[in-house]
Amino acid sequence: MILIKGGRVFVEGKFQERDLLIEGQKIRAIEKDLEIEKDSIINERTRVIDARGKLVCPGFIDLHVHLREPGFTHKETIATGSRAAARGGFTTIAAMPNTEPVIDQPGLLEEQEERIARDAVVKVYSHGAITKGLKGEELVDFGAMASLVLGFSDDGRGVQDRELMKKALAEAKKLDKKILAHCEDESLNNQAYLHEGDLSRKLGIKGISSASEYQQLARDLDLVRETGAGYHLCHISTREALDLIREAKREGLPVSCEVTPHHLLLxxxxxxxxxxDYKMNPPLRSEEDRLALLEGVIDGTIDIIATDHAPHHQEEKARGFAEAPFGIVGLETCFPLLYTYLVLEGIISLERLVEMLADKPASLFGLDTGVLEPGREADLAIIDPEASFVIDVEDFHSKGRNTPFKGYRCRGKILRTFVAGREVYAGD
Known part of the structure; x- marks a missing residue:
């Protein structure tokens, strides 16, 4: 039995001073002034955690993570990635299938589930590939994989063939699964590594055009209109894509989207x-795009935050901007960065941030977590909103050190993380 005393607990959409009692794997009670009594269920054997002045949040959910295992364990493993998640207050994550081998068949999913059961300290779901080998040529067997995956994604590449994408959406619709789309028209990305904008023009190099994202999104939304399939846009980065999503939602199409912390802050x-460490895909876009994305968070067009946690070995990132791989880590920095630079700056409310990190991703993908209430599994994070610290990559639990936010001063330190009543992180 664990009694969390006096915290500001996020219940029914707002923070309220409450005590929270964990019994076994589940939340037993959330009430004011739960007391230890000799003959009560709460007695001297109950562990008490003083949470006065602290936030008690539902465990965060990240639907877009790269755990690199199998195949790239020099970058990350299920063990290290899940520990990084716990340190960031995440209790549920979903892993993309761009491993080696690609997670594109049931047998590989079953092997992955065994690794997860053995090594993960948080809840880990798998997304399955849309196409075999992520090659964009032949669909996987959706029916054989559906019961083992959260969704289907070829993240890292867009599905270039219109008819193939239409068939994928139709298959997903039949199975009541979502497609998580990486929108990038490869005929428009110039095989570049920067946004096509002021910086690329100043350097005299070709950039990744905004059109590579929004034109493929426009194609996909037409296919959603035809098929009625659930569609989730990964890592939205452009103003034009946001406008398309906004209009699609007005139409009532079954669409959602995510944004990363780095596209909101940089x-x-x-x-x-x-x-x-500033190299990622989609690239950092223009300031106009960034401000549009913030507006999308404020007005609700953007549904959730996802980190696109993409660890790489330091030697790989040391090859120079042109040759280094795309991607940055994000699980351990997500909440402190957004709390410090959005909430404390008055851009969004703390409640909106927690909703986008917990309740909304759970409801979008039908997960029985993301809220704190009696009877639910005790997935939660205790956070000190006043604790100030500097992001130091040497403190990371992830193998990846690749973040452009190193040296940033933040507030909002994760103190403890619980998954199904088990403490999986207890400070550094």
């Missing part, structure tokens, strides 16, 4: 070309 004008 633009191409912030890039240090000597530091390949």
């Amino acid at each position: 633009a191409d004008q912030d890039i240090d070309l000597e530091d390949a």
